[in-house]
Amino acid sequence: xxxxxxxxxxxxxxxxxxxxxxxxxxxxxxxxxxxxxxxxxxxxxxxxxxxxxxxxxxxxxxxxxxxxxxxxxxxxxxxxxxxxxxxxxxxxxxxxxxxxxxxxxxxxxxxxxxxxxxxxxxxxxxxxxxxxxxxxxxxxxxxxxxxxxxxxxxxxxxxxxxxxxxxxxxxxxxxxxxxxxxxxxxxxxxxxxxxxxxxxxxxxxxxxxxxxxxxxxxxxxxxxxxxxxxxxxxxxxxxxxxxxxxxxxxxxxxxxxxxxxxxxxxxxxxxxxxxxxxxxxxxxxxxxxxxxxxxxxxxxxxxxxxxxxxxx
Numbered sequence: 348x349x350x351x352x353x354x355x356x357x358x359x360x361x362x363x364x365x366x367x368x369x370x371x372x373x374x375x376x377x378x379x380x381x382x383x384x385x386x387x388x389x390x391x392x393x394x395x396x397x398x399x400x401x402x403x404x405x406x407x408x409x410x411x412x413x414x415x416x417x418x419x420x421x422x423x424x425x426x427x428x429x430x431x432x433x434x435x436x437x438x439x440x441x442x443x444x445x446x447x448x449x450x451x452x453x454x455x456x457x458x459x460x461x462x463x464x465x466x467x468x469x470x471x472x473x474x475x476x477x478x479x480x481x482x483x484x485x486x487x488x489x490x491x492x493x494x495x496x497x498x499x500x501x502x503x504x505x506x507x508x509x510x511x512x513x514x515x516x517x518x519x520x521x522x523x524x525x526x527x528x529x530x531x532x533x534x535x536x537x538x539x540x541x542x543x544x545x546x547x548x549x550x551x552x553x554x555x556x557x558x559x560x561x562x563x564x565x566x567x568x569x570x571x572x573x574x575x576x577x578x579x580x581x582x583x584x585x586x587x588x589x590x591x592x593x594x595x596x597x598x599x600x601x602x603x604x605x606x607x608x609x610x611x612x613x614x615x616x617x618x619x620x621x622x623x624x625x626x627x628x629x630x631x632x633x634x635x636x637x638x639x640x641x642x643x644x645x646x647x648x649x650x651x652x653x654x655x656x657x658x659x
Contacts, residue, residue: 351410353399358411359640361387362647375495377646384650393651401651408651411644416609418645420591421638422490423610427563427617428631429510438507445508446515450485454523457484475531482527487516489610494642497635517610522548547604555594555607559615562590566616567623570630579626580633587634590616 365383366376386392387401389408395401402408435442458481465472492513496506529544566586573579590613597606621627 350398350407354402354407354411355414355644357387357399357401358384358647358651359644362643363640376498376643377491377494380643380646381650384647385653387647388651388653390653405652405654408648411648414641415645415648416595417588417591418638418641419490420587420594420609420613421634421641422493423514423613424587424617425493425631425635425638426489426510426514427614427619428621428627429507429514430614430618431621434507435511438504438511442508442511443515446512447519449512450487450516450519450523453484454481454527457481458527473534475534478527478531478534479524482520482524485516485520485523487513489513489517490642490645494646514614517608517614518552521552521608521611524548542603550603551606551608552611554605555611556615558593558607559590559612560619562586562593562612563616563619564623566620570624570626576626576629576633579630580637583620583630583634584637586616587613 361383362380365379365386369376369379369382389402389405392401393403393407396403458478461472461477461480462474465474465477489510492509495501496510525548526544529540532540566583569582569586570579573582591609594607594609594612597604599605617631621631624630
């Protein structure tokens with residue numbers, strides 16, 4: 348426990364100090380956090396094996412994985428704030444179309460390029476690998492986008508479209524990756540599993556949205572029991588933690604895997620809460636302030652997780 352707390356404090360301090368180094372360069376704080384993570388990671392200062400100076404092994408980085416899970420839950424919860432009905436009436440259709448088109452277009456172009464490389468190199472990159480890697484091109488990291496928007500206090504039509512599109516990428520990415528991975532596995536094994544390709548991803552999306560909606564409604568009802576904004580803030584934080592933990596559960600029912608996406612669940616939690624609770628705007632702002640050091644630690648840990656052992 349002492350080592351975990353020490354690693355967490357070192358990660359947070361390293362990230363914050365690195366932002367001072369990067370400030371004259373006018374680069375986003377996210378970049379400073381990631382560089383700090385690389386520097387204190389197992390392939391840099393961590394190699395010295397000095398306790399309190401960095402992460403000596405990848406196992407020591409993995410010990411803080413719960414911080415990453417919690418941070419992603421709060422990031423998704425914050426993005427749910429962008430799905431207020433009043434705003435969706437203006438940009439919802441446009442964001443929906445752009446989100447799907449750009450995700451599918453990215454996957455198709457990357458698939459085409461990698462398949463061309465596969466044929467040109469005579470199998471150095473197999474078609475199955477090319478298709479799988481192409482599916483990853485649909486993904487957009489919501490964490491970095493949200494942090495940059497917050498840091499520069501960006502506002503306007505582009506930002507109004509940007510965050511909903513980033514959120515939609517998660518749902519599109521789940522379907523595209525499941526289909527692509529199923530096709531890739533079919534190329535390798537010679538069999539096609541329709542349950543893995545169609546049923547599992549669709550079920551995951553539906554269950555994620557349903558769980559998030561239920562938790563958002565419960566949070567709104569419980570918030571009514573409190574008159575203090577401090578207690579409301581504490582309740583919101585507790586619900587994000589609870590929702591994140593529930594989204595980690597997974598079990599098998601016959602050939603079907605029952606599981607949910609923590610990002611989608613927490614986004615839906617934030618969406619329902621923001622549309623039902625009249626005080627959600629103020630509570631969201633207070634939550635954002637509370638989570639700032641958590642996000643700093645998350646990006647530093649992400650930088651430390653980079654596998655640089657094979658880089659020469």
